Each structure stands twice: as C-alpha cells, then as structure tokens.
Amino acid sequence: MHRFKVEKMGCGGCAKSVTRAIQAVAPNARIEVNLGAKHVTVSDTAGSADRIAQAIAAAGFPAEPLLAAA
Structure with a gap:
C-alpha cells in the first residue's frame, strides 16, 4: 500500500485526474481519495x-x- 499527500487536490x-494518472501506471490498483485530508491511498498494486x-x-x-x- 502507498499513501500520498496531494496538497493541490481540491x-x-x-481527484478524477489523480485517479486517472495512477491508473495509467497501476491499472489494477485500488485507489481511495480523501479530499478533506488531501490524501490518496493506492492498494493492491505492484x-x-x-x-x-x-x-x-x-x-x-x-x-x-x-x-x-x-
């Protein structure tokens, strides 16, 4: 699992742009976005x-x- 702080995500x-960017390099990843905290969690990925x-x-x-x- 990878977690990121994405300050400019408002x-x-x-959130959709960030999700698409992640899917481009990790198509099978499970992505959770928390807009309030500006955090992104990426699970199930190599x-x-x-x-x-x-x-x-x-x-x-x-x-x-x-x-x-x-």
Whole structure:
C-alpha cells in the first residue's frame, strides 16, 4: 500500500485526474481519495511509490509520500 499527500487536490475533478494518472501506471490498483485530508491511498498494486508519485506530479499534482500505517 502507498499513501500520498496531494496538497493541490481540491475538488472532484482533481481527484478524477489523480485517479486517472495512477491508473495509467497501476491499472489494477485500488485507489481511495480523501479530499478533506488531501490524501490518496493506492492498494493492491505492484507499482512502485516513485512511479505513482511521478505520474501524479505529471498530471499537475505534486505528491508527497506518507508512511503507511502499521
């Protein structure tokens, strides 16, 4: 599981853009977006956190990796 803080994500359209960017590099991932906290959780994926963060950033939303909860 990978978690990211995405500060620039502020609306449903932003969340959809971030989701599409992640799906481009991790098509089988389960993606959960929390707009209030500006967090994205990516589960069930073999994609690397770096690749996912780069894809989110390329969509215009710089992403900061967060430590996964134990």
